Amino acid sequence: MKGTAVTVFEILRFLIIHWKCDIEVSKGVLLEGQLVISIEGLNSKHQANALHCVTTIASAGSLFGGTVLKKFLKEIQSILPGISAKLTWTSEESSYSQDMTGVTPFQMIFEVDEKPRTLMTDCLVIKHILRKIIMVHPKIRFNFTVKVNGILSTEFFGVENEPTLNLWNGIALVVDSQHYASRPKFDTIESYCSRIHPVLGHPVMLFIPDDVAGMDLLGELILTPAVALCPGPKVFSNQLNSISSVSIFLYGPLGLPLILSTWEQPMTTFFKDTSSLIDWKKYHLCMVPNLDLNLDRDLLLPDVSYQVESREGDQSQNMDLQGQTLLLFLFVDFHSAFPVQQMEIWGVYALLTTHLNAILVESHSVVQDSIQFIVDQVLEQHHQAAKAQQKLQASHSVAVNSIMSILTGSTRSSFRKMCLQTLQAGDTQEFGTKLHKLFCEITQHQFLHHCSCEVKQQLILEKKDSAQSTEDTPDNSSLELLTDTSGQAENKRLKRGSPSVEDMRTLYSARAPSLSEAALGGRAPTAAPLTPSGREACETHSRALAPGRASLGNRLEDALWLQEVSNLSEWLSPSPGP
Amino acid sequence: MAFAPMGPEASFFEVLDRHRESLLAALRRGGGEPPSGGSHLASSSEVLASIENVIQDIITSLARNEAPAFMIENRSSWENIKFEDSVGLQMVSHCTTRKIKSDSPKSAQKFALILKILSMIYKLVQSNTYATKRDIYYTDSQLFGNQTVVDNIINDISCMLKVSRRSLHILSTSKGLIAGNLRYIEEDGTKVNCTCGATAVAVPSNIQGIWNLVTDAKFVLIVEKDATFQRLLDDNFCNKMSPCIMITGKGVPDLNTRLLVKKLWDTFHIPVFTLVDADPHGIEIMCIYKYGSMSMSFEAHHLTVPAIRWLGLLPSDLKRLNVPKDSLIPLTKRDQMKLDSILRRPYVTCQPFWRKEMEIMADSKMKAEIQALTFLSSDYLSRVYLPNKLKFGGWI
Secondary structure: OOOHHHHHHHHHHHHHHHHHHHOOOOOOOOOOEEEEEEEEEEEOOOOOOOEEEEEEEEEOOOOEEHHHHHHHHHHHHHHOOOOOOOEEEEEOHHHHHHOOOOEEOEEEEEEEEEOHHHHHHHHHHHHHHHHHHHHHOOOEEEEEEEEEOOEEEEEEEOOOOOOEEEOOOOOEEEOEHHHOOOOOOOOOHHHEOOEOOOEEOOOEEEOOOOOOOOOOOOEEEEEEEEEEEEOOEOOOOOOOOOEEEEEEEEEEHHHEEOOOOOOOOOOOHHHHOOOOOOOHHHHOEEEEEOOOOOOOOOOOOOOEEEEEEEEOOOOOOOOOOOOEEEEEEEEEEEEEOOOOOHHHHHHHHHHHHHHHHHHHHHOHHHHHHHHHHHHHHHHHHHHHHHHHHHHHHHHHHHHHHHHHHHHHHOOOHHHHHHHHHHOOOOOHHHHHHHHHHHHHHHHHHHHHHHOHHHOOOHHHHHHHOOOOOOOOOOOHHHHHHHHHHHHHHHHHHOOOOOOOHHHHHHHHHOOOOOOHHHHOOOOOOOOOOOOHHHHHHHHHHHHHHOOOOOOHHHOOOOHHHHHHHHHHHHHHOOOOOO | OOOOOOOOOHHHHHHHHHHHHHHHHHHHHOOOOOOOOOOEOOOHHHHHHHHHHHHHHHHHHHHOOOOOEEEEEOOOOHHHEEEEOOOEEEEOOOOOEEEEEOOOOOOHHHHHHHHHHHHHHHHHHHHOOOEEHHHHHHHOHHHHOOHHHHHHHHHHHHHHHOEOOHHHOEEOOOOOEEEEOOEEEOOOOOEEEOOOOOOOEEOOOOOOOOEEEEOOOOOEEEEOOHHHHHHHHHOOHHHHOOOOEEEEOOOOOOHHHHHHHHHHHHHHOOOEEEEOOEOHHHHHHHHHHHHOOOOOHHHHHHHOOOOOEEEEOOHHHHHHOOOOHHHOEEOOHHHHHHHHHHHHOHHHHHOHHHHHHHHHHHHHOEEEOHHHHHHOOOOHHHHHHHHHHHHHOOOO
16 A cells, blocks of 8 residues: 555656646746645544545646546546545536636545554655655645644745756756755855756666566657756865765656655665766765665755765775765656657656666666766866865965065055055054955955856856956846757757667767867866757757657756856966966 | 277278268267166165055055956067167057956966065065076075066066166076177176187176276177177187177077167167178077067167167178078078068068068078188188178178
């Protein structure tokens, strides 16, 4: 018998699949709406020490039309036979019958008997599911209410006004870092950026083993990784912040959570080997699976978690527990030459849920290559930026000493007095301290301009003026525009014909070259979401076979991140020397 | 001053004397020496005050939470350089500048090094001691990286403060040599007599400090290469052509050699000639003495002698003297590029004869060293070529 959490998850998944596929939502537009989930538990009359839980899933507003609703209700009953609990649904019959094209709110109710402790766990699981959903569907809101024997608690899940990174096919990743990791305790508020800056990797096609039984897919499974450090530092300390943990988030087609968290099913064999995805030895790190995941926390719970056991060559066991978390998002999408039906997507989820391990093992090489590439770049950029910061600080130290040398050596009292007065210092020692602090502040201020959170249209402005200027962050709409613009610009350059599926397989399995040289004209290196030829291949393939289906061509480079990386070019490119 | 007359008769120098008269007449027409612009010889207190002003500006910027920056004139940019016949290459009054910011990773290091060298200059001036650029570099070679960095920053500081390098108490190492009819007293009282026969005197490092210069020389001969200079010394050229002064910068001249040539001209107004190889490199060296260099254009007034004339080796001499082809060397690609570059420079337009010589070289695609004249005889240069050139006005 399925528990409440599993049932809620499957219903939500089906709902969103149906919502996405059947509603004429144009690609790139995010799903928008509010769902209410309420659980009421009362002491069960049939089971001892159990609660009879009635779970209601309803839409606060309209989701889809009446005829679609009827079909939806029919299909959900057929695909959820495992729910032995009573499943009922209601709708506003009057509005349904009179207005076939009108939209109708709906409500689904199911009942199960559960132990109180199980219900408590299920509630925590449901919260994590909701968080995972809204992280890529930022315009969906959830109201989650639990009432147990009269005691009510309500929680709202929504990230509508938070910064997001538009991905593709109507999903967007929330980039507010507070959802992913807590700030290090020693940190000052100004040291860390409030956002993560995901770098998209090269999409790769997943191979399904021949011996995997299941539906015959009329399409391809494509995995696109994204990597980010969390929190992203604004100002780097003297030492490179170490990575202390890795969080992996799995999403399936249409941006739905792929598997439940590790407490529901054991970590797949593939992920038990921490080097399956990333060769940690390159970074002198030793990672071990972290099975101790605390459900009761507000952060987004990863599907797979690793923690640093030790650094190679580091005799000390005093690990930096306050270090950064490497976030790895694995988005598995389904692409077909034909219009994809809801049941097909449901089947893909079933396949992935059951055979994820086998599929990842079969595709290990290409998956690892794609992820390793962007992890290398993210960490390298981080390292280079830290080095640049160290260089800046060393320069300022020389500047401060030189000024102090002149000040203390001057025999002109008016000059000395004027200097002290300007910085409101009582003596030369205080003056030196203030001088040092002021130089540090301008360094931080300078780095703020390179942080994507503080920049608006930086890419354009930097070409005009090498001097930094403070500007606001672009809103998401302009980000989308930039994304689309860059994509269109990319499309215009494409001239190749439509390749075969085999060609696509070859393209996807190739290591991603530096798209930055193509996209940015040889500026800062960045991870390529897709090579120009690969994107072209996908686009022409999709255009030729399924004009209506969102193609990999929409999986465009993150224009905002490319802007940020181009801003970082100043930090990363070698100095010509004084 | 009385020297033992070993040179030719007085009539030998008739053309030279007439040339000198024309130069003096031109000077009088031009109103004497052009006013000195750019950097000047500042007093110690002026230099200290200038540096303190720089520091004050930096601190004021910091107090306003603004990142301080230096505005440095683009010394080596053609757009900031103009040509004046009387001076040569010099910086324009309103130059383009570049910003050396303290908060930019690319320029922060240079910003710091400028301050570092300013603090060192401050101490040198305060203590009235001097150091060479090399000394500066070795105070912290790891910090500076290489000598060129130090050299450029010192020039930038000189340009920024509008103060000559000498006033910054930074000396350049002299490599030039001088010989002939000249004596002077150095700042520390040392008496120097350049009439030494087979040996030459090193160009002093403190040109501004030398005084009581005395000479009867009819001309100054600038020799490009040390090898040619030594050859002339060996051939006793200074005595044969006495009274005269010979000087070499051993290739591209250092600042002190140029300053000395300038000082000789300013003091005596005697004709100055160059003896360079008939190749683009030699012509460029000659242009440095005459018109100045781009990098030091901010100090042009102290360094250039526009009155310099090209004595030899002229490309037209090669044909005239029937120098055999196997003594000639084909121009390399680099030579051709340099020749093209010189031909495009603004000062060549007012030197039609120079232009013509360069065109002869470009057309023939051949160059020659002065040593090519040895095909006629080993002492042809000092015995025939130069005396004839000087006697009959073979300069352009």
